[in-house]
Amino acid sequence: MVRKCAREAFGIKKAQWRARVRWFNLAVLTITPAIWAYGACTTPVRLSTLYWSAAYYSITMLGYHRLWSHRSYKASKPLQYLLMLMGSSAVQGSAYWWARGHRSHHRYTDTPLDPYNAKRGLFYSHIGWMLVKPDTKPGYADISDLQKDDVVQWQHRWYFIISAVMGYVVPTVVAGLGWNDWWGGLYYAGMMRMTLAHHSTFCINSIAHYLGETSYDDRKTARDHLLSALLTMGEGYHNFHHQFPMDYRNATKWYQYDPTKWFIAACAVFGLASNLRVFPDSEIKKSELTMELKALKKVQDNIRWPAKAEELPVVSWETFQEQAKKRALVLISGFIHDVTDFVDQHPGGRYLLLKKVGKDATAAFCGGAYDHGNAAYNLLAMMRVGVLHGGVEHIKTITPGERLRIIEVRE
Numbered sequence: 001m002v003r004k005c006a007r008e009a010f011g012i013k014k015a016q017w018r019a020r021v022r023w024f025n026l027a028v029l030t031i032t033p034a035i036w037a038y039g040a041c042t043t044p045v046r047l048s049t050l051y052w053s054a055a056y057y058s059i060t061m062l063g064y065h066r067l068w069s070h071r072s073y074k075a076s077k078p079l080q081y082l083l084m085l086m087g088s089s090a091v092q093g094s095a096y097w098w099a100r101g102h103r104s105h106h107r108y109t110d111t112p113l114d115p116y117n118a119k120r121g122l123f124y125s126h127i128g129w130m131l132v133k134p135d136t137k138p139g140y141a142d143i144s145d146l147q148k149d150d151v152v153q154w155q156h157r158w159y160f161i162i163s164a165v166m167g168y169v170v171p172t173v174v175a176g177l178g179w180n181d182w183w184g185g186l187y188y189a190g191m192m193r194m195t196l197a198h199h200s201t202f203c204i205n206s207i208a209h210y211l212g213e214t215s216y217d218d219r220k221t222a223r224d225h226l227l228s229a230l231l232t233m234g235e236g237y238h239n240f241h242h243q244f245p246m247d248y249r250n251a252t253k254w255y256q257y258d259p260t261k262w263f264i265a266a267c268a269v270f271g272l273a274s275n276l277r278v279f280p281d282s283e284i285k286k287s288e289l290t291m292e293l294k295a296l297k298k299v300q301d302n303i304r305w306p307a308k309a310e311e312l313p314v315v316s317w318e319t320f321q322e323q324a325k326k327r328a329l330v331l332i333s334g335f336i337h338d339v340t341d342f343v344d345q346h347p348g349g350r351y352l353l354l355k356k357v358g359k360d361a362t363a364a365f366c367g368g369a370y371d372h373g374n375a376a377y378n379l380l381a382m383m384r385v386g387v388l389h390g391g392v393e394h395i396k397t398i399t400p401g402e403r404l405r406i407i408e409v410r411e
């Protein structure tokens with residue numbers, strides 16, 4: 001039953017199942033945590049090794065993303081090699097392969113041409129896409145710049161050797177030669193760090209498309225959330241990133257957690273990075289405002305608003321007088337209001353209101369007796385029952401509550 005469900009989730013028939021599994025990826029993604037688990041049971045963790053693992057994890061997580069997927073800044077050659085080696089230590093494929101897939105993800109987000117299509121579920125977008133070959137190849141993305149990039153091509157050619165050295169040998173040898181903890185180096189700085197780095201990176205494709213706010217656009221699944229940012233060295237402001245992918249920042253606000261941005265900015269200070277690209281602030285604010293107005297419009301649509309002048313009956317002075325004998329009708333700014341049910345709630349008392357029944361109380365309402373505030377104008381408008389025929393030259397139809405009303409323009 002479980003196997004049948006798995007086959008259905010990946011859209012694969014039984015006969016194709018074996019041929020479609022990416023056995024190498026499956027091995028790396030299962031054997032690595034298994035060795036860590038074995039090490040955790042047999043080798044006590046030493047503090048120096050733990051510090052080394054944390055430091056190596058941090059530099060592993062700097063990754064390829066903002067430089068090679070998006071060219072959001074220019075890196076000097078030493079920085080390119082450093083990022084390339086550090087990215088290799090994550091053992092998640094070459095920058096050439098990874099950036100190509102990521103560009104398809106941006107171009108075809110949430111469609112079958114997106115290699116980690118979030119619409120196929122959390123498991124698929126997190127790890128499933130790496131375990132089985134896709135039924136549809138990732139959509140076309142321009143990688144001509146990567147084909148001409150000698151550092152990218154160098155790493156792609158020697159990827160398996162580089163990733164084996166950076167992923168397994170270096171963390172082990174540093175702990176071994178440094179403080180004689182060879183096995184601890186392998187289990188913790190190697191396997192534990194790599195497992196955590198894998199799943200942290202995978203979260204960019206899974207929970208960053210599932211959990212959080214759509215602060216800039218809600219048509220795609222990308223989301224902004226602090227938790228994703230904490231797990232991914234700042235890549236969790238993913239809704240922003242999908243809208244402004246060439247921006248070297250994921251987080252634009254000072255209080256948001258984006259250590260990758262801080263690293264790039266620090267590199268720029270030391271002359272290792274340049275041409276840090278940022279989108280104009282007003283464009284970012286425009287997208288933010290659109291979503292804020294959309295949320296406010298929802299609130300607005302759930303509020304009762306007053307009737308418009310054209311929706312009300314036009315009433316003659318005589319009819320107004322006649323009706324005012326039966327119920328408490330007051331004329332203000334050309335509108336006839338039925339205040340019968342409000343008389344006892346009037347903050348100024350019954351008397352002031354009742355003495356204006358059948359009369360024009362515009363002057364009294366607008367400052368003569370009391371200079372009413374926004375709430376009073378809004379409330380009064382809800383009591384409109386008619387418009388006086390030829391009674392006034394000017395009718396104020398827009399209440400304070402309606403002055404900034406959001407109107408959706410449709411094509």
Ligand SMILES: [Zn+2]
Nearest residue numbers: 204205222238
């Ligand atoms: Zn994404």
Ligand SMILES: [Zn+2]
Nearest residue numbers: 069102241245
């Ligand atoms: Zn991206």
